Amino acid sequence: MTKIGLEIHSQLTNLESKLFCSCKANYREYAPNTNICPICMGLPGSLPRINKKAIEKATMIALALNCSTPEKIAFFRKNYFYPDLPKNFQITQLNIYGDTSVGGPGHIIIGDKKIRITRVQLEEDPGRLIYEGSSSKNQITLVDYNRAGTPLVEIVTEPDFENPKQVREFLNILSNLLENLGVSDPSLDGAMRADANVSIEGGNKVEIKNIGSFHDLEKAVHFEITRQESLHSRNIPIPQETRHWDDKRKITISARSKEEELDYRYFLEGDIPWIRMEKDILDMLKKEMPESISSKKERYISKYGIPAQVADVLSSDKFYSDLFEASHNEKNAKEIANIITTDLMGLVDTREKRELSKFTSVHLRDLADAIQSGMITRNSAKNALPEIVKTGKDLSRIIADLDLGNMSDEFELSKIVDEVVSEESEAVKQAKSNPQTVNYLVGKVMQKTKGKADPKITMTLLKKKLE
Ligand SMILES: [Zn+2]
Structure with a gap:
């Protein structure tokens, strides 16, 4: 059986500031590298301070996805080196010491299928790399840190999907749900990103990274199933690997190296204390939810x-x-x-x-x-x-x-009905023997009056003429 699991990243919108500093959350409106400060750049001596509103909105998402909410939430450092990550670690959430992400296990129903949600976590978005130049010779990479530190919610599902159609239905329901909560705007460029894992019967699990939109996510899953089935049918083993989605060619390509979870050397973010989710705060959020x-x-x-x-x-x-x-x-x-x-x-x-x-x-x-x-x-x-x-x-x-006003003058309308009756003798004959077909004549009157005739009055007048 084909198994598909998803990791959906959704930017939290309608927030004033970034996740750990007072830089603006609406980074798109700034010239490159002008919406930054020592905190989101990770300069020595700077300390993060958590955005309370972001926790509240992420918790609302968890509640809407029927997730459990933990008593205490914690943040962790995920260490890796990449030019878009100024601190060389990303502050994220993880369930090492029990459920400490904003949302624990939950579910969403599509049709008669239940898709289990593994967790909902809050994390910071990295900066953005912009590639310029057409050929590999003159290509340059620019980095813009305006987005670094803006709040991102990650929704992880169990591998409960069996085909791309279920994936699409889930994404529709999910984006409607996020929009209804007023926490996300799927129309913004880069607001939704995703990873997927796909395995077919008898094959290893393949992860697809880097999918830039919901639209492409369905395509990527579809491509990957076809690719794996093709290998399988020729008795070629499907290796466990990470592949990248190439959104220009619409294919997945093997990534050179795969980072294992261990490589990230997760550890507790000591600069942010554990946060207790008081019952009265949860009650207030439930009340505030649309x-x-x-x-x-x-x-x-x-x-x-x-x-x-x-x-x-x-x-x-x-x-x-x-x-x-x-x-x-x-x-x-x-x-x-x-x-x-x-x-x-x-x-x-x-x-x-x-x-x-x-x-x-x-x-x-x-x-x-x-x-x-x-x-x-x-x-x-x-x-x-x-x-x-x-x-x-x-x-x-x-x-x-x-000139759309209703044709209320019955005399005017009656003249048009007469016209239609004299022009459509064949249809009139038919309507006399089979009253069901009178609708055709009503349609003709509508055409002549450009839809201004009242259908009920027209019908009454026609019936009188046909008697
Ligand atoms: Zn900042």
Whole structure:
């Protein structure tokens, strides 16, 4: 059986400062090597001081992943030499003396499968290496320490995945969960990184390092399974090794040397005391945590009668569920859920949600109310949406500009119905013998009125004509 385990690194966003100093966490906004200080550079005599908010946010992630929380947490030094690591060690967490990471064992459910979480740990991100130059002759490497010391959460799973599809489903659920908690922004470059371990039946475990995005993670796992199966089918043994993901060629390549856990010479970070996780702090965090995606979904179904599938799509997406929360009331909730999931989500790609900056909850409420009061048809509402998203104008302005007002004049509509009946004699004959096919004629009336006709009135008028 194929076994896949993951190590997901997610940057903590919405924090003021780095993990152990007062340099800014939003390192992307600074010129290279200007967001640094003696602490994150590890200069002699400097002492780290832990960012309390980072512990709280990491603990929220652990709680959301159903992890146990330890009584005390500790930090360790992971020693290795690499140009992006100014201190020559990384401050991280480890479970040497019992569970001392922010999160102990937990789980997440995908479909009817349970994926076990091994632990959740808080650590500092290294700096960034930037490669410039095209050929190997003139290539240079630049180092930017602005990111060094920013908070990173690592989520480690047991090797419970059996195929890349389960990996993708897990990543979707995980990124929705992190976004819902308000602790991560997956759209930022480098916000999510991952390692994976993959083994197929009868083969050794292979680790893949250096995967720069969730999108590539699924590809890397897929590539690695295919590669191992190909070796296996030719009776070539699969060595235990570490491979790197080459994101340009989309393949894994053997890494020259493999550091064993022992090589890191972990030891306790003596400059940071053990931190006791008091019960009242945990209780406070649980209270502060936003409503979970599953509880939102249940509420949408039971309180407003929103269909399960719509409730599922709506609750999973923080941006759209926030928009829903801000705009709905008891009466229009179902209509608003419908507009968001069938029209708005189809119109604006999830990655482009920022383009919805001019679209507000007021627009959404106005649209639902206009449909419910019969001012415009659902179809016209759909036609108005792109214009609202683009311009941010009031709905009433757009109805006037695009002439979308409902065709309420029954006499006008009746004339168009007559036209359709005389033009479509074959369909009329059919509709008389089989009333089910009358929808075709309703569609024709809709076409002629550019979707402005009220479908119910049209249907009544048509039925009268066909009698
Ligand atoms: Zn600093």
